[in-house]
Amino acid sequence: MSRESRAATALLLLLSVGVPAPGQTAASAPDRSKPPALGPVRPLQLPPVQKLRLSNGLPVLVVELHEVPVVQVNVVVRAGAGADPRGKPGLASITADLLDEGAGSRSALAIADELDYLGADLRTRAGWDASAVALHVPVKRFGAALPIFADVVLRPTFAVAELDRVRKDRLTELLQLRDEPSAIASVAFANALYGRDHRYGVPVIGTETAVRGFTRADLAAFHERVYQPGNSAIVVVGDVTAPAVQAQLEQAFGGWKAANPRTPAAVPAATQVRDRGIWIVDRPGSAQTEIRIGRIGPPRSTADYFPLTVMNTILGGSFTSRLMQNLREQHGYAYGARSSFDYRLSTGPFVAGAAVQTDKTGPALTEFFNELGAIRRTVTDAEVAKAKNYVALSFPSEVETTGDIASKLEEQFVHGLPDGWLDSFVASVGAVTAADVKRVAEQYVDPAKVVIALVGDRRKIEAEVRALNLGPLKVRTAAEIFGPR
Amino acid sequence: MPGAEVTFTASDRKFIGLGEIMTRRFASVLIAAALVLAPASLGGQETARLSVPYTQFTLANGLDVILHEDHTVPLVAVNAWYHVGSAREKPGRTGFAHLFEHLMFEGSGHVPEGDFDNWLEAAGGDNNGSTDTDRTNYWETVPSNALELALFLESDRMGYLLGAMSPEKVNGQRDVVKNERRQSYENRPYGVAFLKLSELMFPPNHPYHWPVIGSMEDLTAASYEDVVQFFKNYYGPNNTTLVVAGDIDPVEARRLVEKWFSDVPRGAPVPPLSAPTPVLGEEKRVTLEDQVQLPQLFLGWLTPSYFHPGDEAMDVVARVLAFGKNSRLYKRLVYDLQIAQDVSASQNSGALGSMFLVTATAREGHGLSEIEKVIAEEITKLKAQPPEARELERAVNQIESAFYGALERVGGFGGKADRLNLYEFYTGRPDYFAEDLARYTSLDPLDVQSAARAHLRDDARLVLSVVPAGKKSLAVEKKP
Numbered sequence: 031m032s033r034e035s036r037a038a039t040a041l042l043l044l045l046s047v048g049v050p051a052p053g054q055t056a057a058s059a060p061d062r063s064k065p066p067a068l069g070p071v072r073p074l075q076l077p078p079v080q081k082l083r084l085s086n087g088l089p090v091l092v093v094e095l096h097e098v099p100v101v102q103v104n105v106v107v108r109a110g111a112g113a114d115p116r117g118k119p120g121l122a123s124i125t126a127d128l129l130d131e132g133a134g135s136r137s138a139l140a141i142a143d144e145l146d147y148l149g150a151d152l153r154t155r156a157g158w159d160a161s162a163v164a165l166h167v168p169v170k171r172f173g174a175a176l177p178i179f180a181d182v183v184l185r186p187t188f189a190v191a192e193l194d195r196v197r198k199d200r201l202t203e204l205l206q207l208r209d210e211p212s213a214i215a216s217v218a219f220a221n222a223l224y225g226r227d228h229r230y231g232v233p234v235i236g237t238e239t240a241v242r243g244f245t246r247a248d249l250a251a252f253h254e255r256v257y258q259p260g261n262s263a264i265v266v267v268g269d270v271t272a273p274a275v276q277a278q279l280e281q282a283f284g285g286w287k288a289a290n291p292r293t294p295a296a297v298p299a300a301t302q303v304r305d306r307g308i309w310i311v312d313r314p315g316s317a318q319t320e321i322r323i324g325r326i327g328p329p330r331s332t333a334d335y336f337p338l339t340v341m342n343t344i345l346g347g348s349f350t351s352r353l354m355q356n357l358r359e360q361h362g363y364a365y366g367a368r369s370s371f372d373y374r375l376s377t378g379p380f381v382a383g384a385a386v387q388t389d390k391t392g393p394a395l396t397e398f399f400n401e402l403g404a405i406r407r408t409v410t411d412a413e414v415a416k417a418k419n420y421v422a423l424s425f426p427s428e429v430e431t432t433g434d435i436a437s438k439l440e441e442q443f444v445h446g447l448p449d450g451w452l453d454s455f456v457a458s459v460g461a462v463t464a465a466d467v468k469r470v471a472e473q474y475v476d477p478a479k480v481v482i483a484l485v486g487d488r489r490k491i492e493a494e495v496r497a498l499n500l501g502p503l504k505v506r507t508a509a510e511i512f513g514p515r
Numbered sequence: 516m517p518g519a520e521v522t523f524t525a526s527d528r529k530f531i532g533l534g535e536i537m538t539r540r541f542a543s544v545l546i547a548a549a550l551v552l553a554p555a556s557l558g559g560q561e562t563a564r565l566s567v568p569y570t571q572f573t574l575a576n577g578l579d580v581i582l583h584e585d586h587t588v589p590l591v592a593v594n595a596w597y598h599v600g601s602a603r604e605k606p607g608r609t610g611f612a613h614l615f616e617h618l619m620f621e622g623s624g625h626v627p628e629g630d631f632d633n634w635l636e637a638a639g640g641d642n643n644g645s646t647d648t649d650r651t652n653y654w655e656t657v658p659s660n661a662l663e664l665a666l667f668l669e670s671d672r673m674g675y676l677l678g679a680m681s682p683e684k685v686n687g688q689r690d691v692v693k694n695e696r697r698q699s700y701e702n703r704p705y706g707v708a709f710l711k712l713s714e715l716m717f718p719p720n721h722p723y724h725w726p727v728i729g730s731m732e733d734l735t736a737a738s739y740e741d742v743v744q745f746f747k748n749y750y751g752p753n754n755t756t757l758v759v760a761g762d763i764d765p766v767e768a769r770r771l772v773e774k775w776f777s778d779v780p781r782g783a784p785v786p787p788l789s790a791p792t793p794v795l796g797e798e799k800r801v802t803l804e805d806q807v808q809l810p811q812l813f814l815g816w817l818t819p820s821y822f823h824p825g826d827e828a829m830d831v832v833a834r835v836l837a838f839g840k841n842s843r844l845y846k847r848l849v850y851d852l853q854i855a856q857d858v859s860a861s862q863n864s865g866a867l868g869s870m871f872l873v874t875a876t877a878r879e880g881h882g883l884s885e886i887e888k889v890i891a892e893e894i895t896k897l898k899a900q901p902p903e904a905r906e907l908e909r910a911v912n913q914i915e916s917a918f919y920g921a922l923e924r925v926g927g928f929g930g931k932a933d934r935l936n937l938y939e940f941y942t943g944r945p946d947y948f949a950e951d952l953a954r955y956t957s958l959d960p961l962d963v964q965s966a967a968r969a970h971l972r973d974d975a976r977l978v979l980s981v982v983p984a985g986k987k988s989l990a991v992e993k994k995p
Contacts, residue, residue: 059778062625062675065634066667069660072589072762097587098922139850142840147909149916168919195853202809202856202878209704209807315806317697350632359629362690365698385698416637423639423658426588431923 074426076452079439080272084284089263091439092272095432101172101268101275102432104164105183105283106440109256110156111234112375113294118248119229120236122256124193124200125249126156129163131192134181138192141178150175152182158234158297159375160444161256166433169269173278180282183257188249200241205515207233208508211485212385214311215320218511219483222309223324223379226513229297230378237513256294259286265439267432297376300326303479306501311511312488318364319391319486323398324381325479330373330445336458337466338371338474343417344467345369345405345475346382350416352401353382361397363390371474375445380474388487392494395482399500402477409471414464422459565918565948569935570765574773576781577753581935581945582768583760585925591761592926593665594654595673596936598756599749601729602648602722602788602867610692610729611737613646615745617688619653620644623668624675628684631668638664645928648723649866650940652933656926659762666759666775673755674779676746682739689734696728704807708981715801715977716815716870721793723868751782756939760932761925790867793817795975802980802990809856810989812883814873814890815977818970821864822941827954828966829871833860834910835902835963836873836893841909843893844873852889854881866941871970882989883980891973898968901960914955918948 082090114121130152131138145152150167152175165179207213217233224231235241264283266275303325328334339347346353346369357367367384382402386394429435429452438452451458482500484491496503509515569583601612620642622628635642640657655665700706710726717723757776759768795817819825837844837860848855858875875886924930938947980990 060667060774062667062671065626065630066663068638068664071658071660074589095587097585098919100916100919100923139840139846143909146839146841146913147905149912151916151920166920168916195850198853198878199856205808205879206704206856206876211702313806317701318694348636350629350636355629358691358694359687362687362694365691365695385694385702387694387697416633419639420636423661424641425639426590426658427641427656427926430588430590430925433923 071423074429074456076429079449079452081449082272082276084276084280086259086284086286086288088259088283088286089443090276090279091263091265091443092270092275093267093435093439094269094271095267095435096269098432099169099269100166100432101169101266101270102164102166102436103172103179103268104162104265104436104440105262106265106443107161107257107262108159108444109261109294110158110160112158112229112297113256114229114236115252118236118240118244119232120200120234120240121244121248121252122156122161123235124196124241124244125252126154126161126163127196127200128188128193128249129154129186130182131196132187132189133178134185134187136178136181141182144178145175148175152179154182156234158230158378160440162440164436172270176278176282184283184286186253188246188253190246193244193246193249197241197244200235201238203235204238204241204512208512211313211316211318211320214313214508214511215322215383215483215485218309218311218485218506219322219324219381219481220379221506221511222307222481222483223303223326224300228300230300230374230376238515239513254289258288259283260288261293263443265436265443267435267439297374299329300377302326303481306478306480306482308482308484308495308500308503309506310488310492310495310503311483311485311506311508313485314487314489316388316486318385318387319394319484319491320383320385321391321394321398322381322383322483323402323480324379325476325481326377327371327373327380327474329376329378331375332373334466334470334474335373337462337470339421340414340417340459340462341405341409341467341470341474342369342371343421344409344413345401345471348417348420352405353384353398356397356401357384357386357394361390361393363387363394363397367398388490391484391486391491392498395495395498395500399477402475402480405471405475406468409464409467411464414462414467418459418462422456425455565922565952567931567935567946567948569945570769571945572769574752574776576777576779577751578776578779579756579939580769580772580776581756581758581939582763582765583758583931583935584763584765585760585931586762587925589659589762590656590925591659591662591665591759591763592654592656592930592932593662593669594652594758594760594926594930594932594936595669596756596940597651597653597750598649598754598785598940599651600647600649601725601727602790603749604722604725604729607733608729608737608741609725609733610727611733611741611745612651613727613729614685614688614692614734614737615742616644616646616651616653617692618680618684618742619672619676621684621688622679623672624678625671626668626679628679631672634664635661635668640665641927643928646727647865648727652928652936654926654928654933656930662759662763662768663771663775666771669757670775670779673750673752673776676750677743680739680742685737685739685742689737692728693731693734696731696734700728705805705811705981707803707805708811708813708979711801711803712813712815712870712872712977712979715799715979716795716817717793717868721790721868722788723790723793723865748783749785751785752776752779753781754785756936758932758935758945760935788867793868795977798974798976798978798994800978800980800991800994802982802987804984804987805981807981807983809876809879810883810980810982810986811874811876812886812890812991813977813979813981814887815979816871816971816975818862818869818871820868821866825966825970826862826864826869828958828962829862829869829970830914831907831910831955831958831963832897832967832971833862833871834913835897835906836860838910838913843897844875844890847889847893848875848886854878854889855886877989883982883991887978887991894967894971897964898971901964904960907958907960907963911955911958915952918952
């Protein structure tokens with residue numbers, strides 16, 4: 031029976047007992063004068079994190095999740111782009127990229143063929159703080175995928191032909207970034223904020239000059255130096271049991287020996303912005319101006335993590351945030367506007383931004399500065415309560431899937447977060463007070479000391495930007511932002 | 516555009532990364548279900564039958580309701596599909612279905628402007644909506660104690676939107692949508708192609724001819740009166756399916772749905788939408804210029820509609836051609852010859868027609884004719900000879916894994932609730948998971964070959980070159 035005919039039958043039956051005819055309002059309309067009260071919150075019961083070790087000391091964190099017959103297994107190495115040697119930005123990234131381009135006895139094509147055939151999803155990546163190899167696979171095929179996974183982590187071949195091929199891909203990717211206004215803005219902002227001598231001033235994937243220079247020896251040495259069991263952990267989330275998976279991992283990773291364990295040097299804390307300045311990157315004909323405004327933020331280890339999270343939710347971290355409401359809902363200058371703290375091992379950026387229509391660039395900047403100033407002066411108790419609820423009560427949706435939980439466990443390992451932090455997350459948010467929010471807004475958001483990066487049609491926006499007197503204005507070219515080709 | 520995730524589905528509340536818009540969402544691959552593993556009878560084969568148990572009922576006003584229990588986390592997904600998309604738009608009002616979607620978040624008869632979001636966020640909930648050619652969907656994912664709040668909000672805008680509508684609200688969201696168009700298309704590399712594709716592929720009398728985002732001119736012309744009429748025509752409960760999935764007690768959830776939706780008046784009957792099967796009667800060669808460094812090629816063919824015979828085979832053709840290092844086009848263009856930066860293929864399925872797309876970006880020093888020639892060779896090969904058994908198995912195994920993987924989330928776009936609604940809309944059967952997977956597992960290599968033969972015709976395709984401004988010589992050459 032089709033949906034339509036089923037509906038018709040239901041209607042017929044109800045009509046026969048005197049329910050209002052179609053188009054009329056039912057007699058028992060509910061009380062819509064106020065939103066219905068919320069029931070008691072049902073607590074989130076996360077399955078326990080089981081901490082194990084392999085015989086070589088490699089920590090293994092396991093969360094059993096038996097809803098779907100899949101498993102997520104990530105090897106995480108506590109060294110990412112922040113560990114790139116001086117003058118070689120992008121080395122961690124390209125090393126991670128090459129891991130599955132030939133490993134053990136298999137070629138790049140053989141690895142891809144076997145994993146695809148198993149329906150396995152294997153990804154290698156390097157971020158600022160860590161490198162990782164992540165495997166998502168139906169549990170019934172985990173055993174078959176595991177030896178390939180271990181080869182990729184432990185025995186990459188770094189064949190020169192594969193390096194040269196991936197190098198071309200990287201160089202093209204860097205070239206294509208110059209087409210994307212949002213990417214140009216982000217790279218220009220990092221340049222302006224950190225300078226090109228600080229690692230955070232250049233993208234994770236590096237520069238053309240560095241990428242052209244990488245040799246097989248660079249990659250092999252980086253891999254040998256930082257892919258160490260003493261510097262790594264395995265996180266496992268899914269439809270497995272801890273003892274069984276420990277035995278499987280022991281076989282695959284138990285023989286991984288520390289060659290010469292060294293903790294990679296930390297990225298130095300960046301110098302805070304002392305005044306205000308603007309960079310404009312000209313992009314003639316742009317329909318919008320990409321805006322980035324920000325300064326140096328704290329590392330992930332900051333004691334202010336929870337107050338900052340609540341404060342940023344109010345400022346630009348949610349749909350009802352002040353920036354979104356102002357720039358989008360009130361003025362219609364943009365499709366969206368937001369702010370964020372990028373928490374890293376060292377001092378990542380705080381940034382607010384939007385893509386605004388070209389002819390509203392000046393007014394949009396004014397509104398950004400209004401909001402960056404206002405958050406330091408007044409925050410209402412109602413805003414704080416709403417933001418705390420939003421962050422705390424939506425937490426279950428951040429730990430729903432095997433991949434979600436695995437990334438939380440990675441965060442725990444990389445940043446040395448205490449056991450039980452996931453269980454106490456909601457309470458930690460709950461402990462934030464309005465005074466905390468006000469204090470961190472004053473401390474971390476200072477609109478007088480920010481860098482501003484704009485990407486847009488210079489001819490149309492420069493005069494009105496200058497008229498705002500925000501600070502000295504410099505015009506930058508793509509070559510200056512991205513480095514020579 | 517069919518299965519419009521490719522270009523124009525607009526996720527309106529959050530930023531979408533560049534990848535999102537460009538992502539070919541293989542609608543038939545992104546699957547969700549709370550899994551019930553029933554013993555299968557395939558002689559010892561470890562095979563699970565996918566099933567998402569549900570209950571279904573219809574209110575007197577015609578609202579179709581589907582409930583599904585999953586207690587993994589204390590979350591509930593409320594997901595409404597209004598069976599109207601851009602295909603229902605009138606000439607001169609392109610982009611209207613999507614503009615209307617924006618207005619659904621701006622308050623309703625008993626919900627002041629802004630409080631839809633304020634109340635949901637205060638309860639720890641998230642929400643969003645999207646529009647494509649065929650339907651408009653809305654969802655709230657909330658902690659399970661806030662289910663009634665979500666139902667109140669969803670029912671209030673279904674029943675009482677116009678009580679709070681005003682020309683000022685229309686003007687406000689018109690500006691936002693214009694900025695969405697600028698951000699997602701005009702100011703994005705190759706965005707110009709995505710504004711043109713549907714127009715080049717579908718004839719003017721077909722309702723997929725115009726882009727979901729619409730033209731600036733038509734967005735300017737949209738009026739408050741249009742909003743009133745569109746709501747009356749298409750936003751009745753009788754044109755809608757509501758899914759409530761997650762941490763629910765089905766008896767209580769049904770009581771709450773009846774409480775909040777029963778007073779919503781039935782709308783006008785919505786006649787089924789039909790269109791002549793679109794035909795591309797020739798090979799069209801078109802060149803566009805854009806502010807980009809490298810040329811990009813789009814090859815397009817019209818293919819069978821969503822869930823119609825051949826639709827699934829074209830999904831597999833896409834995988835054989837361009838998924839993974841060993842896929843035919845990737846291996847030749849990107850791995851061996853290294854003349855392309857990327858290549859992708861996708862079957863973009865819609866109720867009234869589908870579009871099969873192959874896209875590739877040339878590396879520096881290479882033009883699109885060179886790329887097109889290799890693609891043509893590989894397609895000719897696939898038409899001449901069925902794929903190897905292992906190629907087909909590899910593709911189907913990946914599809915099967917994607918089914919499992921997508922079972923993990925209950926809410927949001929592509930979550931279980933959204934998927935139940937999708938199957939209900941396109942097949943009339945919410946729990947179509949096993950049948951959908953079986954569409955792929957039952958294919959043999961000859962099916963794939965014959966689909967390629969039938970649909971990837973040289974004399975009925977679009978060849979669209981997007982080249983850096985002033986470099987038309989990089990385009991695919993004109994027809995001899």
